[in-house]
Amino acid sequence: MPLKHLHPQPEPRTARASSRKTIPGPRRILIRLLSACNLHCHYCWDHSSLTPGPALPAHMVDLNTVKNILDSAARWDTEKIILSGNGEPTLHPDFDAIVAYADKKRLALELLTNGTFPLKQLPLMARIKSISVNLSAANKNAYKRLQHPNAPHLFDNVITNLGTLARMHQKYRQPELHLVFIVTRPSYPHIPDILALAKNMGIPSVLFKRFSPTPATRSLSLTDMDHRHLTALINEQLLQSWPLTHNLGNFQPPLKKSSRVTHIACLAGWTELSVEADKRVGFCCCTTSDLYVGDLKTNSLEEIWYGSAAERLRNYCRSGINLKKHPRCRECPPYRYDKLSRHP
Numbered sequence: 129m130p131l132k133h134l135h136p137q138p139e140p141r142t143a144r145a146s147s148r149k150t151i152p153g154p155r156r157i158l159i160r161l162l163s164a165c166n167l168h169c170h171y172c173w174d175h176s177s178l179t180p181g182p183a184l185p186a187h188m189v190d191l192n193t194v195k196n197i198l199d200s201a202a203r204w205d206t207e208k209i210i211l212s213g214n215g216e217p218t219l220h221p222d223f224d225a226i227v228a229y230a231d232k233k234r235l236a237l238e239l240l241t242n243g244t245f246p247l248k249q250l251p252l253m254a255r256i257k258s259i260s261v262n263l264s265a266a267n268k269n270a271y272k273r274l275q276h277p278n279a280p281h282l283f284d285n286v287i288t289n290l291g292t293l294a295r296m297h298q299k300y301r302q303p304e305l306h307l308v309f310i311v312t313r314p315s316y317p318h319i320p321d322i323l324a325l326a327k328n329m330g331i332p333s334v335l336f337k338r339f340s341p342t343p344a345t346r347s348l349s350l351t352d353m354d355h356r357h358l359t360a361l362i363n364e365q366l367l368q369s370w371p372l373t374h375n376l377g378n379f380q381p382p383l384k385k386s387s388r389v390t391h392i393a394c395l396a397g398w399t400e401l402s403v404e405a406d407k408r409v410g411f412c413c414c415t416t417s418d419l420y421v422g423d424l425k426t427n428s429l430e431e432i433w434y435g436s437a438a439e440r441l442r443n444y445c446r447s448g449i450n451l452k453k454h455p456r457c458r459e460c461p462p463y464r465y466d467k468l469s470r471h472p
Protein backbone atom coordinates (compact mmCIF):
# COMPACT_ATOMS: atom_id res chain seq x y z
CA MET A 129 0.00 0.00 0.00
CA PRO A 130 1.47 3.44 -0.86
CA LEU A 131 2.45 5.31 2.28
CA LYS A 132 0.16 8.23 1.55
CA HIS A 133 -2.84 6.00 2.23
CA LEU A 134 -1.57 5.37 5.74
CA HIS A 135 -1.27 9.04 6.76
CA PRO A 136 -3.93 10.53 8.97
CA GLN A 137 -6.22 12.60 6.76
CA PRO A 138 -5.61 16.36 7.05
CA GLU A 139 -8.42 18.11 8.87
CA PRO A 140 -8.96 21.74 9.87
CA ARG A 141 -7.35 21.36 13.28
CA THR A 142 -4.13 19.68 12.11
CA ALA A 143 -4.00 21.97 9.06
CA ARG A 144 -3.06 24.72 11.56
CA ALA A 145 0.07 22.72 12.40
CA SER A 146 1.93 24.52 9.60
CA SER A 147 0.82 28.00 10.63
CA ARG A 148 1.17 30.18 13.72
CA LYS A 149 -2.56 30.85 13.95
CA THR A 150 -4.42 30.10 17.18
CA ILE A 151 -5.82 26.62 16.95
CA PRO A 152 -9.35 25.68 17.91
CA GLY A 153 -9.92 23.29 20.81
CA PRO A 154 -9.37 19.53 20.72
CA ARG A 155 -11.50 17.25 18.57
CA ARG A 156 -11.51 14.52 21.23
CA ILE A 157 -10.97 14.63 25.00
CA LEU A 158 -10.17 11.48 26.92
CA ILE A 159 -10.85 11.53 30.67
CA ARG A 160 -9.41 8.81 32.85
CA LEU A 161 -12.02 9.06 35.58
CA LEU A 162 -10.21 7.02 38.24
CA SER A 163 -7.32 4.67 38.89
CA ALA A 164 -9.20 1.74 40.50
CA CYS A 165 -10.20 -1.43 38.69
CA ASN A 166 -12.02 -4.63 39.65
CA LEU A 167 -9.97 -6.76 37.21
CA HIS A 168 -6.30 -7.74 36.86
CA CYS A 169 -5.89 -8.28 33.13
CA HIS A 170 -2.45 -9.78 32.42
CA TYR A 171 -1.76 -7.19 29.74
CA CYS A 172 -2.78 -4.13 31.78
CA TRP A 173 -0.27 -1.29 32.21
CA ASP A 174 -1.63 -0.50 35.66
CA HIS A 175 -3.30 -3.55 37.25
CA SER A 176 -1.65 -6.61 35.72
CA SER A 177 -1.32 -9.57 38.06
CA LEU A 178 2.23 -9.85 36.64
CA THR A 179 3.21 -6.42 37.94
CA PRO A 180 4.98 -6.60 41.30
CA GLY A 181 4.73 -3.91 43.96
CA PRO A 182 1.93 -1.94 45.55
CA ALA A 183 -1.35 -1.15 43.82
CA LEU A 184 -1.65 2.08 41.86
CA PRO A 185 -2.18 5.15 44.10
CA ALA A 186 -5.91 5.92 44.31
CA HIS A 187 -6.83 8.91 42.16
CA MET A 188 -10.14 10.15 40.87
CA VAL A 189 -11.29 13.16 38.84
CA ASP A 190 -14.04 14.70 40.99
CA LEU A 191 -17.45 15.55 39.57
CA ASN A 192 -16.85 19.33 39.57
CA THR A 193 -13.63 18.98 37.58
CA VAL A 194 -15.36 16.66 35.09
CA LYS A 195 -18.17 19.22 34.71
CA ASN A 196 -15.59 21.98 34.03
CA ILE A 197 -13.96 19.78 31.36
CA LEU A 198 -17.36 19.14 29.76
CA ASP A 199 -18.15 22.88 29.84
CA SER A 200 -14.88 23.59 27.96
CA ALA A 201 -15.68 20.79 25.50
CA ALA A 202 -19.11 22.29 24.80
CA ARG A 203 -17.51 25.73 24.15
CA TRP A 204 -14.94 24.13 21.83
CA ASP A 205 -17.54 22.04 20.04
CA THR A 206 -15.45 18.95 20.81
CA GLU A 207 -16.71 15.99 18.79
CA LYS A 208 -16.19 13.25 21.33
CA ILE A 209 -15.59 12.74 25.06
CA ILE A 210 -13.99 9.40 25.85
CA LEU A 211 -14.63 8.09 29.37
CA SER A 212 -11.88 5.74 30.37
CA GLY A 213 -9.64 5.12 33.37
CA ASN A 214 -6.36 3.81 34.59
CA GLY A 215 -9.06 1.45 35.75
CA GLU A 216 -12.78 0.85 35.21
CA PRO A 217 -14.67 4.17 34.64
CA THR A 218 -18.10 2.82 35.62
CA LEU A 219 -16.74 2.39 39.20
CA HIS A 220 -16.63 6.20 39.55
CA PRO A 221 -19.17 7.07 42.29
CA ASP A 222 -20.59 9.91 40.12
CA PHE A 223 -20.57 8.00 36.83
CA ASP A 224 -24.35 8.40 36.39
CA ALA A 225 -24.16 12.17 37.05
CA ILE A 226 -21.27 12.51 34.56
CA VAL A 227 -23.25 10.77 31.79
CA ALA A 228 -26.31 12.91 32.58
CA TYR A 229 -24.27 16.16 32.48
CA ALA A 230 -22.64 15.26 29.14
CA ASP A 231 -26.10 14.44 27.82
CA LYS A 232 -27.40 17.84 28.97
CA LYS A 233 -24.48 19.53 27.18
CA ARG A 234 -25.26 17.46 24.05
CA LEU A 235 -21.75 15.99 23.99
CA ALA A 236 -21.15 12.63 22.31
CA LEU A 237 -19.76 10.10 24.78
CA GLU A 238 -17.63 7.06 24.14
CA LEU A 239 -17.15 4.61 27.01
CA LEU A 240 -14.19 2.25 27.34
CA THR A 241 -15.22 -0.39 29.89
CA ASN A 242 -14.47 -3.94 30.96
CA GLY A 243 -18.22 -4.64 30.84
CA THR A 244 -18.58 -5.89 34.42
CA PHE A 245 -20.88 -3.01 35.49
CA PRO A 246 -24.06 -3.90 37.44
CA LEU A 247 -27.36 -4.47 35.62
CA LYS A 248 -28.84 -1.29 37.11
CA GLN A 249 -26.40 0.80 35.02
CA LEU A 250 -27.68 -0.65 31.73
CA PRO A 251 -30.40 2.00 31.09
CA LEU A 252 -27.69 4.67 31.37
CA MET A 253 -25.80 3.00 28.53
CA ALA A 254 -28.54 3.98 26.08
CA ARG A 255 -27.40 7.63 26.53
CA ILE A 256 -23.85 6.80 25.41
CA LYS A 257 -23.02 7.01 21.72
CA SER A 258 -20.36 4.33 21.56
CA ILE A 259 -19.28 1.59 23.98
CA SER A 260 -16.11 -0.49 23.66
CA VAL A 261 -15.99 -3.53 25.92
CA ASN A 262 -12.56 -4.96 26.69
CA LEU A 263 -12.96 -8.74 26.51
CA SER A 264 -9.87 -10.72 25.56
CA ALA A 265 -11.14 -14.17 26.51
CA ALA A 266 -13.89 -16.18 24.85
CA ASN A 267 -14.72 -18.43 27.81
CA LYS A 268 -14.58 -18.53 31.60
CA ASN A 269 -11.33 -20.51 31.80
CA ALA A 270 -9.46 -18.13 29.53
CA TYR A 271 -11.01 -15.18 31.43
CA LYS A 272 -9.70 -16.62 34.67
CA ARG A 273 -6.20 -16.94 33.21
CA LEU A 274 -6.09 -13.61 31.38
CA GLN A 275 -8.38 -11.13 33.09
CA HIS A 276 -9.23 -12.12 36.65
CA PRO A 277 -7.71 -15.12 38.45
CA ASN A 278 -10.07 -14.78 41.46
CA ALA A 279 -13.42 -13.72 40.06
CA PRO A 280 -14.19 -15.71 36.90
CA HIS A 281 -17.93 -15.21 37.62
CA LEU A 282 -17.48 -11.63 36.34
CA PHE A 283 -17.25 -13.23 32.88
CA ASP A 284 -20.99 -14.02 33.21
CA ASN A 285 -21.74 -10.34 33.99
CA VAL A 286 -19.83 -9.26 30.89
CA ILE A 287 -21.69 -11.75 28.68
CA THR A 288 -25.09 -10.69 30.10
CA ASN A 289 -24.25 -6.98 29.58
CA LEU A 290 -22.91 -7.58 26.09
CA GLY A 291 -26.07 -9.48 25.15
CA THR A 292 -28.29 -6.61 26.34
CA LEU A 293 -26.12 -3.96 24.65
CA ALA A 294 -26.17 -5.94 21.39
CA ARG A 295 -29.99 -6.11 21.51
CA MET A 296 -30.15 -2.37 22.29
CA HIS A 297 -27.90 -1.69 19.32
CA GLN A 298 -29.99 -3.88 16.99
CA LYS A 299 -33.19 -2.12 18.05
CA TYR A 300 -32.09 1.52 18.38
CA ARG A 301 -28.69 1.65 16.59
CA GLN A 302 -27.33 3.17 19.80
CA PRO A 303 -24.98 2.59 21.47
CA GLU A 304 -22.49 1.67 18.77
CA LEU A 305 -20.90 -1.46 20.20
CA HIS A 306 -17.35 -2.75 19.86
CA LEU A 307 -15.74 -5.72 21.50
CA VAL A 308 -12.03 -5.01 22.09
CA PHE A 309 -9.58 -7.91 22.13
CA ILE A 310 -5.94 -7.35 23.16
CA VAL A 311 -3.66 -9.59 21.13
CA THR A 312 -1.02 -11.17 23.39
CA ARG A 313 0.97 -14.40 23.28
CA PRO A 314 -1.58 -16.38 25.34
CA SER A 315 -4.66 -14.72 23.77
CA TYR A 316 -4.02 -14.74 20.02
CA PRO A 317 -4.91 -18.44 19.44
CA HIS A 318 -8.44 -17.53 20.70
CA ILE A 319 -9.11 -15.05 17.87
CA PRO A 320 -11.44 -17.47 16.03
CA ASP A 321 -13.35 -18.14 19.30
CA ILE A 322 -13.89 -14.46 20.03
CA LEU A 323 -15.14 -13.86 16.48
CA ALA A 324 -17.55 -16.79 16.86
CA LEU A 325 -18.74 -15.47 20.24
CA ALA A 326 -19.35 -11.99 18.77
CA LYS A 327 -21.20 -13.50 15.82
CA ASN A 328 -23.45 -15.62 18.06
CA MET A 329 -24.25 -12.65 20.30
CA GLY A 330 -24.98 -10.25 17.44
CA ILE A 331 -22.09 -7.93 18.36
CA PRO A 332 -21.53 -5.73 15.31
CA SER A 333 -17.80 -5.03 15.61
CA VAL A 334 -14.61 -6.56 17.02
CA LEU A 335 -11.45 -4.45 17.33
CA PHE A 336 -8.17 -6.29 17.72
CA LYS A 337 -5.54 -4.18 19.47
CA ARG A 338 -1.82 -4.67 19.57
CA PHE A 339 -0.41 -5.27 23.04
CA SER A 340 1.96 -2.67 24.43
CA PRO A 341 4.16 -4.25 27.14
CA THR A 342 5.62 -2.84 30.33
CA PRO A 343 8.87 -4.33 31.72
CA ALA A 344 6.71 -6.65 33.92
CA THR A 345 4.49 -7.90 31.09
CA ARG A 346 7.10 -8.30 28.35
CA SER A 347 6.68 -12.12 28.45
CA LEU A 348 3.22 -11.66 26.87
CA SER A 349 4.70 -10.14 23.71
CA LEU A 350 4.49 -12.15 20.52
CA THR A 351 7.69 -13.85 19.36
CA ASP A 352 8.69 -13.95 15.68
CA MET A 353 7.23 -17.48 15.52
CA ASP A 354 3.95 -16.24 17.08
CA HIS A 355 3.85 -13.45 14.49
CA ARG A 356 4.10 -16.04 11.72
CA HIS A 357 1.30 -18.13 13.28
CA LEU A 358 -0.79 -15.02 13.82
CA THR A 359 -0.40 -13.98 10.19
CA ALA A 360 -1.53 -17.46 9.05
CA LEU A 361 -4.48 -17.34 11.45
CA ILE A 362 -5.48 -13.84 10.28
CA ASN A 363 -5.34 -14.95 6.65
CA GLU A 364 -7.61 -17.91 7.53
CA GLN A 365 -10.16 -15.62 9.19
CA LEU A 366 -10.02 -13.14 6.31
CA LEU A 367 -11.13 -15.93 3.97
CA GLN A 368 -14.37 -16.28 5.94
CA SER A 369 -17.21 -13.84 5.70
CA TRP A 370 -18.24 -12.63 9.15
CA PRO A 371 -21.56 -10.85 9.81
CA LEU A 372 -19.63 -8.19 11.72
CA THR A 373 -16.80 -5.74 11.10
CA HIS A 374 -13.29 -6.40 12.36
CA ASN A 375 -9.88 -4.89 11.73
CA LEU A 376 -7.84 -8.04 11.17
CA GLY A 377 -7.14 -6.93 7.61
CA ASN A 378 -5.27 -3.86 8.95
CA PHE A 379 -3.71 -5.52 11.93
CA GLN A 380 -0.02 -4.57 11.88
CA PRO A 381 2.84 -5.51 14.19
CA PRO A 382 4.47 -2.62 16.11
CA LEU A 383 7.54 -0.90 14.75
CA LYS A 384 10.36 -3.30 15.66
CA LYS A 385 13.13 -2.16 18.01
CA SER A 386 15.60 -2.98 15.26
CA SER A 387 13.75 -0.67 12.84
CA ARG A 388 15.93 2.12 11.47
CA VAL A 389 13.26 4.73 12.20
CA THR A 390 14.54 6.88 15.08
CA HIS A 391 11.98 9.71 15.16
CA ILE A 392 8.33 10.00 14.22
CA ALA A 393 6.31 13.13 13.70
CA CYS A 394 2.98 13.33 15.50
CA LEU A 395 0.13 15.82 15.21
CA ALA A 396 -1.91 14.50 18.15
CA GLY A 397 -1.42 17.83 19.97
CA TRP A 398 -3.68 19.59 17.45
CA THR A 399 -6.65 17.27 17.94
CA GLU A 400 -6.40 15.34 21.22
CA LEU A 401 -6.43 16.04 24.94
CA SER A 402 -6.11 13.50 27.67
CA VAL A 403 -6.83 14.03 31.38
CA GLU A 404 -5.31 11.54 33.81
CA ALA A 405 -7.02 10.33 36.99
CA ASP A 406 -4.55 12.51 38.98
CA LYS A 407 -5.63 15.52 36.83
CA ARG A 408 -2.42 15.86 34.80
CA VAL A 409 -3.09 16.75 31.17
CA GLY A 410 -1.36 15.45 28.06
CA PHE A 411 -2.19 15.11 24.37
CA CYS A 412 -2.57 11.42 23.67
CA CYS A 413 -3.71 8.41 25.64
CA CYS A 414 -0.16 6.99 25.76
CA THR A 415 1.45 9.85 27.66
CA THR A 416 4.67 9.20 29.49
CA SER A 417 5.71 11.45 32.34
CA ASP A 418 7.50 14.13 30.32
CA LEU A 419 4.81 14.42 27.64
CA TYR A 420 2.37 16.17 30.00
CA VAL A 421 1.52 19.81 29.42
CA GLY A 422 -0.26 20.88 32.60
CA ASP A 423 -2.28 20.00 35.65
CA LEU A 424 -5.94 20.75 36.33
CA LYS A 425 -5.08 21.20 40.01
CA THR A 426 -3.42 24.52 39.10
CA ASN A 427 -4.86 25.57 35.70
CA SER A 428 -8.04 25.34 33.69
CA LEU A 429 -8.21 23.14 30.61
CA GLU A 430 -8.31 26.20 28.32
CA GLU A 431 -5.21 27.72 29.98
CA ILE A 432 -3.39 24.42 29.47
CA TRP A 433 -4.49 23.91 25.83
CA TYR A 434 -3.39 27.42 24.78
CA GLY A 435 -0.40 27.56 27.18
CA SER A 436 3.31 27.70 26.35
CA ALA A 437 4.03 24.13 27.55
CA ALA A 438 1.43 22.79 25.10
CA GLU A 439 2.92 24.86 22.30
CA ARG A 440 6.45 23.62 23.06
CA LEU A 441 5.29 19.99 23.08
CA ARG A 442 3.34 20.43 19.80
CA ASN A 443 6.49 21.77 18.17
CA TYR A 444 8.61 18.92 19.52
CA CYS A 445 6.11 16.28 18.31
CA ARG A 446 5.78 17.92 14.88
CA SER A 447 9.55 18.04 14.38
CA GLY A 448 10.00 14.40 15.44
CA ILE A 449 9.55 12.45 18.66
CA ASN A 450 12.73 10.69 19.73
CA LEU A 451 11.76 7.00 19.93
CA LYS A 452 14.63 6.22 22.29
CA LYS A 453 13.20 8.66 24.83
CA HIS A 454 9.55 7.76 24.16
CA PRO A 455 9.49 4.05 23.26
CA ARG A 456 5.69 3.79 23.60
CA CYS A 457 5.33 5.96 20.48
CA ARG A 458 6.82 2.98 18.62
CA GLU A 459 3.56 1.13 19.30
CA CYS A 460 1.32 3.96 18.10
CA PRO A 461 -0.64 3.00 15.01
CA PRO A 462 -2.14 6.30 13.77
CA TYR A 463 1.03 8.37 13.49
CA ARG A 464 3.95 6.03 13.00
CA TYR A 465 3.85 6.08 9.22
CA ASP A 466 3.97 9.84 9.02
CA LYS A 467 6.06 10.96 6.06
CA LEU A 468 8.22 13.09 8.38
CA SER A 469 9.67 9.95 10.00
CA ARG A 470 13.45 10.13 10.00
CA HIS A 471 16.07 7.44 9.44
CA PRO A 472 19.71 7.61 10.64
Ligand code: SF4
Nearest residue numbers: 165167169172215242
Ligand atom coordinates in the same frame (compact mmCIF):
# COMPACT_ATOMS: atom_id res chain seq x y z
S1 SF4 B 1 -10.14 -3.80 32.75
FE1 SF4 B 1 -8.72 -2.32 31.88
S2 SF4 B 1 -7.92 -1.13 33.62
FE2 SF4 B 1 -8.89 -2.99 34.44
S3 SF4 B 1 -7.22 -4.47 34.64
FE3 SF4 B 1 -8.19 -4.82 32.63
S4 SF4 B 1 -6.99 -3.56 31.18
FE4 SF4 B 1 -6.54 -2.84 33.27
Ligand code: SF4
Nearest residue numbers: 394396412414457460
Ligand atom coordinates in the same frame (compact mmCIF):
# COMPACT_ATOMS: atom_id res chain seq x y z
S1 SF4 C 1 3.09 9.11 18.40
FE1 SF4 C 1 3.36 9.08 20.62
S2 SF4 C 1 2.67 11.10 21.34
FE2 SF4 C 1 1.84 10.77 19.26
S3 SF4 C 1 -0.18 9.92 19.55
FE3 SF4 C 1 1.22 8.21 19.28
S4 SF4 C 1 1.84 7.61 21.37
FE4 SF4 C 1 0.93 9.67 21.46
